[in-house]
Amino acid sequence: MENFPILIILLYFFRNFSIFIDITNMAPYHKDKWVKYLFGLVTQTLEESVNNEMIIEQLKTMLKPTQINTNSEDLYDASADRYKKYAKARKVLDVPSPLAIVYPDSPEQVRDLLVFCNTNQVNVIPRAGKTATEGGLENWKEQTLVIDALHLDRIINIDTYNMQATVQAGVPLQELEDALRKDGFTTGHSPQSKPVAKLGGLVATRSIGQFSTLYGAIEDMVVGLECVFPDGHISRIKNVPRRSGGPDIRHIVIGNEGTLCYITEVTVKIFKIYPENNTFYGYLIKDIDTGIKILREVMVNGFRPSVARTYSEEDAAQHFYHFHKNKCVLLFMAEGPEGIVKATGEAIEQAVEKFKDGIIEQVDSKHIENWFNNLNWSQQDIDDEFEGMKEHDSHSGFTTEISADWSTITEIYHNVIKRIKEDYPRYHDLTLLGGHSSHSYINGTNMYFVYNYDIHCAPEDEMRVYHHPLQRIIVEETLKLGGSMCHHHGIGKFRNEWTKMEHGSAYYMLEKLKEAFDPNGIMNFGTIFPQEEGKKYQ
Numbered sequence: 001m002e003n004f005p006i007l008i009i010l011l012y013f014f015r016n017f018s019i020f021i022d023i024t025n026m027a028p029y030h031k032d033k034w035v036k037y038l039f040g041l042v043t044q045t046l047e048e049s050v051n052n053e054m055i056i057e058q059l060k061t062m063l064k065p066t067q068i069n070t071n072s073e074d075l076y077d078a079s080a081d082r083y084k085k086y087a088k089a090r091k092v093l094d095v096p097s098p099l100a101i102v103y104p105d106s107p108e109q110v111r112d113l114l115v116f117c118n119t120n121q122v123n124v125i126p127r128a129g130k131t132a133t134e135g136g137l138e139n140w141k142e143q144t145l146v147i148d149a150l151h152l153d154r155i156i157n158i159d160t161y162n163m164q165a166t167v168q169a170g171v172p173l174q175e176l177e178d179a180l181r182k183d184g185f186t187t188g189h190s191p192q193s194k195p196v197a198k199l200g201g202l203v204a205t206r207s208i209g210q211f212s213t214l215y216g217a218i219e220d221m222v223v224g225l226e227c228v229f230p231d232g233h234i235s236r237i238k239n240v241p242r243r244s245g246g247p248d249i250r251h252i253v254i255g256n257e258g259t260l261c262y263i264t265e266v267t268v269k270i271f272k273i274y275p276e277n278n279t280f281y282g283y284l285i286k287d288i289d290t291g292i293k294i295l296r297e298v299m300v301n302g303f304r305p306s307v308a309r310t311y312s313e314e315d316a317a318q319h320f321y322h323f324h325k326n327k328c329v330l331l332f333m334a335e336g337p338e339g340i341v342k343a344t345g346e347a348i349e350q351a352v353e354k355f356k357d358g359i360i361e362q363v364d365s366k367h368i369e370n371w372f373n374n375l376n377w378s379q380q381d382i383d384d385e386f387e388g389m390k391e392h393d394s395h396s397g398f399t400t401e402i403s404a405d406w407s408t409i410t411e412i413y414h415n416v417i418k419r420i421k422e423d424y425p426r427y428h429d430l431t432l433l434g435g436h437s438s439h440s441y442i443n444g445t446n447m448y449f450v451y452n453y454d455i456h457c458a459p460e461d462e463m464r465v466y467h468h469p470l471q472r473i474i475v476e477e478t479l480k481l482g483g484s485m486c487h488h489h490g491i492g493k494f495r496n497e498w499t500k501m502e503h504g505s506a507y508y509m510l511e512k513l514k515e516a517f518d519p520n521g522i523m524n525f526g527t528i529f530p531q532e533e534g535k536k537y538q
C-alpha cells in the first residue's frame, strides 16, 4: 500500500486524471481490484508513452525537423474534420489526437513512412486540403500519423497540346486553375471548396464540381496517377487517352479515401475555356418535381449545360434571397464554343416550354451569374464559420447527398421529407429542411438534402441527436429505392455502417481490395469499412 501516493501521482501525470481515488478505507477485495486496475493503467500508459516516443524518434531519422509537427493545437485540429466541427470548435471532441503530422516531400518519403507504419501497426490518415465533410480525417486510433501533402506542392507539367496537366497531390485546385486560366484553359473542376481543396484529396473522395454536367466529375478527368501502397510499392498509372488492358485500375485509387493507398501525383484533362460565351437561365417554378422533369428533358435530348440545377423552395430561400419569392428555382448555365452554347440554350428553352404549366416566371439571368460568381468558399469563410460555431448554438448548411435514376429521385425526395416531418423527434429544432439537384446525367441525378437546426443538447451529442438520425432517414429511404447513399462526399466514417448495404453482393470486391492492399489495416481506420472498435466515436 505504500506505493499508493506514487501510483496516484503517476496516474495524474500520464492520464491527466482530475479525481483522486481514495482506496485506503475500502474492503480488501475492492482494494485489490482497484490496485490491479490502477497498476494496469500505469503500465499500459508507460508502454504507450515509450512507444509513442519511439515513433517520434524514428520519424526524426526519416525526415527533417521541419517535416514533423507535434504542436498540440495542430494535433487537436488534425483529430477531426468538418463532420464534428461544432464539437471541435467547443473543444469537446471525443477522439484521440494523432501523434504527429508529417510532411513528406517525395513519393520515396511517403513510401518510407508507410512502410514504417505498416511494420509497426501505426494508423495513417492521408491529408490534403482538410475540407473533408464526412469524418475521413477523423482519428479513431491512439497511434496515428497524419501524412499531409503540404510539401508535395509542385505543378509538374501543363501540356496544352495533349490537353493534360500533371501535379503533385498537395497542389490546391485553385492554384492549378489560375495557372491554366492565364492561357485560356480550365480543369473544368469546380467544387465549392476549390480555393482550399487539393488534388490528392479531390481524387481520393471522388469529388465533383459545379460544372460537372459538361466536364464530368473527377473520375472523368483523371488520366493517370502515382500512388504508394502500405507495403511500400509505388504504382504509376500512365497517361493515355484510353486503354483496355484489363479493368480500369485508376478506379481502385480514385475514391479510396486514403484507405488503400496514398496518392502522390495526378494527371488531369484540361479544356479550352470560352467565358465570353457563358449564358445563364433562371426560373421560379411550382415544385421540385417540375424542375427534375425539365432537367431530365434537357439531358435525355443529348445536351450538356455546364450547370443544371433545381432547388426546393426552402433551399432556394437561403441561396436566392434576392429573387426567390418563396418558390422553387430552376437554373442553367451553358458554356463552350458559340455554336454549342446556342444549341444548348435553345434546348433549355424548349424543355422549359414543354413544361410551361410548372413555370411561374423567368428571372433576370444576371441574378444567376452573380450568384455563381460568389459561390465558392475560401479558407477565410471556413475559418469564420468555425469561429462562429463557438458562439452560436446552431448548425447551418448540413447536407447529405445521394443519387438515383430519374424514375425514383423525386419519390426519394418526398419520402425523406415526409419521414423526417413525421418520425424525427427533434423536427421542431429544424430551421430549414429542403434540397436541390445539382449534378445530372443521362440516366438520373443527385439530390443534396440540406438541413439547418438549432442545437438544444450538449455539443458532444450534436451529431448523435441531430445530424446522424437525419442522415439515417435519408440513407435508408435512398437505399430502399435502389439509389446510392453518397453522391460525392465519400463515405467517410459516419456512413460506414451502410457500406455493405450500399454495395450489396459487390461489397465482396471492395473487401478483397482492402485485404489485398492494406492487409494490416493501417490505412485510415474506420473510413469506408465498418469497424466495431470505432463505434464508441459514432
Ligand SMILES: Cc1cc2nc3c(=O)[nH]c(=O)nc-3n(C[C@H](O)[C@H](O)[C@H](O)COP(=O)(O)OP(=O)(O)OC[C@H]3O[C@@H](n4cnc5c(N)ncnc54)[C@H](O)[C@@H]3O)c2cc1C
Pocket (backbone or CB within 6 Å): 082, 125, 126, 127, 128, 129, 130, 131, 132, 133, 135, 136, 137, 149, 169, 190, 191, 192, 193, 196, 197, 198, 199, 200, 201, 202, 203, 204, 205, 206, 207, 208, 209, 210, 256, 257, 258, 259, 261, 262, 263, 264, 377, 382, 488, 489, 524, 527
Ligand atoms: C465549403 C465546402 C464546399 C464543398 N464543396 C464540395 C463540392 O462542391 N463538391 C465536392 O465533391 N466536395 C465538396 N466539398 C467536400 C470536400 O471539399 C471534398 O471532399 C474534397 O475532395 C476534399 O479534398 P481535400 O483536399 O480537402 O481533402 P482532405 O479533406 O484533406 O481529405 C479528404 C479525404 O481524402 C483522403 N486523402 C487526402 N489526401 C489524400 C492522398 N494524398 N492520398 C490518399 N487519400 C487522401 C483523406 O484521408 C480523407 O479521407 C466541400 C467542402 C467544403 C468545406
